[in-house]
Amino acid sequence: MNACAMRPAFNRDKIMHQIQCPWCGVRDEAEFQYKGDATVVRPADDADEAGFFRYVYLRDNPKGWHTEWWHHVAGCRQFVKVVRNTLTHEVAATGTPADTLQVPES
Amino acid sequence: MVYQAARYTAAEHPASSLAFTFIQAALSMRYSALSILKQGLGGHRGWTRAWRDPTPKPAYDVIIIGGGGHGLATAYYLAKVHGITDVAVIEKGWIGGGNVGRNTTIIRSNYMFPSNTYFYEHSMKLWEGLEQDFNFNAMVSQRGVINLYHSDAQRDAFARRGNAMRLAGVDAELIDADEVRRRVPLLDFDNARFPIEGGLLQPRGGTVRHDAVAWGYARGADSRGVDIIQNCEVTGIEMKNGRAVAVQTTRGRISANKIGSAVAGHTSKIAQMVGLELPLESHVLQAFVSEGIKPHLDTVVTFGAGHFYISQSDKGGLVYGGDLDGYNSYAQRGNLPMMEHVMAGGMAIMPSIGRVRLLRHWGGVMDMTMDGSPFICRTPVDGFYLNGGWCYGGFKATPASGWCFAHTIANEEPHEYNRDFTIERFAEGRMIDEKGVGPNPWIQ
Numbered sequence: 001m002n003a004c005a006m007r008p009a010f011n012r013d014k015i016m017h018q019i020q021c022p023w024c025g026v027r028d029e030a031e032f033q034y035k036g037d038a039t040v041v042r043p044a045d046d047a048d049e050a051g052f053f054r055y056v057y058l059r060d061n062p063k064g065w066h067t068e069w070w071h072h073v074a075g076c077r078q079f080v081k082v083v084r085n086t087l088t089h090e091v092a093a094t095g096t097p098a099d100t101l102q103v104p105e106s
Numbered sequence: 107m108v109y110q111a112a113r114y115t116a117a118e119h120p121a122s123s124l125a126f127t128f129i130q131a132a133l134s135m136r137y138s139a140l141s142i143l144k145q146g147l148g149g150h151r152g153w154t155r156a157w158r159d160p161t162p163k164p165a166y167d168v169i170i171i172g173g174g175g176h177g178l179a180t181a182y183y184l185a186k187v188h189g190i191t192d193v194a195v196i197e198k199g200w201i202g203g204g205n206v207g208r209n210t211t212i213i214r215s216n217y218m219f220p221s222n223t224y225f226y227e228h229s230m231k232l233w234e235g236l237e238q239d240f241n242f243n244a245m246v247s248q249r250g251v252i253n254l255y256h257s258d259a260q261r262d263a264f265a266r267r268g269n270a271m272r273l274a275g276v277d278a279e280l281i282d283a284d285e286v287r288r289r290v291p292l293l294d295f296d297n298a299r300f301p302i303e304g305g306l307l308q309p310r311g312g313t314v315r316h317d318a319v320a321w322g323y324a325r326g327a328d329s330r331g332v333d334i335i336q337n338c339e340v341t342g343i344e345m346k347n348g349r350a351v352a353v354q355t356t357r358g359r360i361s362a363n364k365i366g367s368a369v370a371g372h373t374s375k376i377a378q379m380v381g382l383e384l385p386l387e388s389h390v391l392q393a394f395v396s397e398g399i400k401p402h403l404d405t406v407v408t409f410g411a412g413h414f415y416i417s418q419s420d421k422g423g424l425v426y427g428g429d430l431d432g433y434n435s436y437a438q439r440g441n442l443p444m445m446e447h448v449m450a451g452g453m454a455i456m457p458s459i460g461r462v463r464l465l466r467h468w469g470g471v472m473d474m475t476m477d478g479s480p481f482i483c484r485t486p487v488d489g490f491y492l493n494g495g496w497c498y499g500g501f502k503a504t505p506a507s508g509w510c511f512a513h514t515i516a517n518e519e520p521h522e523y524n525r526d527f528t529i530e531r532f533a534e535g536r537m538i539d540e541k542g543v544g545p546n547p548w549i550q
Contacts, residue, residue, distance in 0.1 A: 016441050017433075030443040034433040034548050037387075049533075056545055057385035057476045057532045061374035063436045086388070086434045089441070 017084070020094045023076045035069035038081050038097075063087055065103045137241055156321060157328035162335050162360050166194045168515060169353055169362040171340050171376055173197025175206030175316075176493055176500065177368035178323035178334070179508020180515070182240065185330035187509070188516035193332045194362075195324075196355060198339035202320030205371060208438070208470035209501040210393050210425050212406055212417065214251045214311035215276050218267040221526035221538045222479065223274040228523050229506030230276075230310060236505060242322030244314050245420060251311030251406040252286065254293075254455070256300040260411070264306040271308070279307045290407055292458050300411050300454065311406060313417055313425075319504055343379040343490070350380050350490040366491040366515055368507075371471035372436070373481075373494030380487045384495075385476040385532050387547040389430045391498045392440035394448065394467045396459070398422030407456075414451030416459075424459060426452060430472065430498065432548040440469040472498050474547030477531075479538035482510050482524040491515050492529065497550060 017029035037059050043051035064087060070080045083093040083101045093101040145152055168184060170177045173195045184190040195201075213233050215226035237244050255261045261280070268278035282304045287295060295302045324334055335357070342354035343365065352361035367376045377384050399422050408415035416426035428448035431440045445467065452459050475481070475495035480503070485492050493511045496503065510524035520527070531537055543549050 016443060028443070029441065036546065036548065037434075053533045058383045059374075059385070059387050060383070061387050061434065063372075063375060063388070066434050068434065084433075087436045089435065089437055 017089060017091060019070055019072075019080060019082060019091060021072050021075060021078070021080050022094065022096050022099075023078055024072065027072070027075055029070075031072060031074040032070040032080070033073045035071050035079065038067045038069045064106065065092065067101060067103060069097075137243070156325040157334050160333040160335065162194060162196075162333065162338065162355070162357055164359070165361040166333070167192035167362065168364045168366065169193070169360060170195045170366045170368055171353065172204075172367065172369035173201035173320075173324070173334060173336065174204045174368065174370070175202070175319050175323065175504040176370065176496075176507045176511070177366075178202075178320055178327055179504050180366060180368055180493065180511045181327040181332045181334075181508075182323045182330075183509045183512035184516060185327055185332055188512055190512075190516055191331035193327070194360065195327065195332060195334045196338050196340060196353065196360070197334070197336045198356075200336050201324050201334060202317055204369075205470045205472075205496075205500055206320045206504065207317055208393065208468055209316055210415070210417070210427050211313045211316045211419070211501065212251065212311070212415075213246075213314055213502040214308050214406075215502070216251065216253070216267065216271055216278065216306065216308045216311065217540060218270045219538055219540055220274065222540060223271060223276060225506055225510070225523045225527075226503060227274065227276050228509070229503050232505030232509060233314065233502075234310075236319075236322070240322045240326040242318060242325060244318040244322055246312070246314050247420070248310050248312040249405050249417075250289075251308045251408065252281070252289065252305040253307075253408045253410060254286070254300075254302055254305045256297075256303055256411050258303075261303060268306050277308055277310050279309065281305050281307050289405060290403065292402070293407070293455055294457055297454055300409070302455075313406065313419070314501075315420075316501060319501075323508070340376065340379075343376075345380065345487075349488040362489075364489055364491060364515055366493060366511060368493040368511065370473040370494045370496040370500055373473045373492070377485075377492070377494075380485070380490050382485060382487060382490075382492075382529075384481075384529065385545070386495050387434050387474050388436050389433070389472050389474045389548060390435035390437060390440050390469045391427070391430050391472050392444055392448070392467060392469045393425070393427040394445075395419070395465050396424040396426075396462045397465045399424070399462060402458075409451060409455040412451035412454050414448060414455060416452065416456065423465060424462060430474070430548060431469075434548075435469075436471050438469050438471060440467075472496070472500075474550055476545035476547060476550075477537035477539040478541055478543070478550040480507070480527050481529055482507060482514060482527045483520060483529060484514065484518070485529060495527075 215230040271278040344352040403418040406417040413428040480495040513521040
């Protein structure tokens with residue numbers, strides 16, 4: 001076995017997130033700023049305090065698939081919706097804020 | 107004579123021998139220079155295990171979920187201070203395998219808000235007497251912590267924090283660039299972007315050997331009757347009439363009068379078992395150790411403006427880190443962009459580390475709360491008590507965290523020091539946001 005073959009496979013997905021921006025294509029994580037849980041929904045303006053408390057502070061914090069915002073701050077400056085696994089860092093789907101993304105089972 | 111007998115019996119007799127048991131008990135009671143000498147003469151074959159490996163009983167007075175620093179400290183103070191010894195610490199892996207073994211070992215109490223200041227100062231005082239208290243060498247080293255400042259505005263902010271600390275009886279000194287240079291000559295004082303103008307020094311800050319903290323608390327708790335149950339994962343919490351009454355584990359059901367959670371990193375997962383939703387997210391924070399080098403740095407230096415901090419371990423490795431990777435994660439590893447960022451910060455402020463090789467790096471999972479401050483409190487669920495939300499600052503808090511959590515569990519009410527670390531503070535508008543960045547855990 002030569003030295004080259006012994007070299008571990010270099011898999012970018014394992015060492016860095018790569019995010020498919022709907023406008024720019026596949027880009028490295030370093031171009032994005034994370035912006036948190038994309039499943040929380042702002043309540044109506046006349047909602048009670050409890051509604052706003054939930055919206056601002058409470059999070060499911062799942063161990064597994066998480067739908068979240070990444071701001072393409074060093075690219076097109078759009079918000080990208082991303083389904084990413086918080087245990088493996090694998091990205092399953094990306095889309096525009098208007099898209100409904102499929103969250104994988106388990 | 108004792109060491110000879112111990113050596114003979116340990117080697118030749120079964121453990122059931124009365125003489126062996128007696129000598130074992132006599133030897134395991136106390137670590138001292140004398141015990142090391144005796145054991146050294148006996149070839150170090152008489153040391154006994156520092157804590158038992160008990161089979162879980164069907165019921166306990168108190169169960170603490172999580173055998174990390176905070177859980178073990180809680181059990182220790184429950185037994186020692188409150189006389190509650192029918193306690194089990196339940197750990198899914200091995201004790202000290204989580205964040206108490208994954209931090210950068212720094213202790214300090216340089217906080218500005220009263221809710222934090224008195225709590226962390228209590229922790230510092232416990233650190234100062236800890237080794238004598240639990241009879242274990244935790245290598246507490248008060249080598250000082252210097253926060254560098256680079257502008258007049260930053261100096262003013264540090265002066266304000268230092269004054270708040272001194273008003274609370276905590277040691278703090280604002281030092282100028284010459285004094286920083288005298289203490290840490292190898293920094294890049296004339297950095298074009300961040301020239302060093304001085305620092306806020308806490309002389310009593312420093313480092314501790316982190317694994318020894320878990321081991322010392324475990325040994326101290328065990329010797330007072332606490333059962334430390336490893337490789338036992340809690341898979342559910344049984345409720346009866348709105349009260350938490352038992353835990354389901356991979357080693358069976360265990361009931362308890364009171365159940366405390368000290369699993370920071372996974373607090374959301376345990377809280378969900380009793381139907382609690384919490385204002386926190388789990389994030390990954392990386393840390394790094396270089397190869398061992400000769401003495402290079404005899405204090406702790408933080409370069410907040412460049413997201414970098416560093417100290418040197420007694421073994422010689424430079425121990426350093428930076429900020430969170432900045433996205434929700436339960437993986438105990440981070441990504442390369444943050445590694446590169448931390449290395450760049452190090453090169454900017456301490457260029458001499460450029461030829462030192464990185465030896466190891468790892469990640470830990472942080473409970474990031476929405477204000478950067480922790481929880482030590484009762485909860486809306488009777489019989490369920492919460493310790494968590496330590497963000498990236500849990501290690502230094504370990505003694506006071508266990509001390510306050512034990513107080514809260516034993517007395518059904520918080521101590522003055524943890525009075526403000528409630529879940530309800532968010533709904534009540536009493537956040538303890540030391541950094542002032544709002545409910546964005548990834549930048550707390």
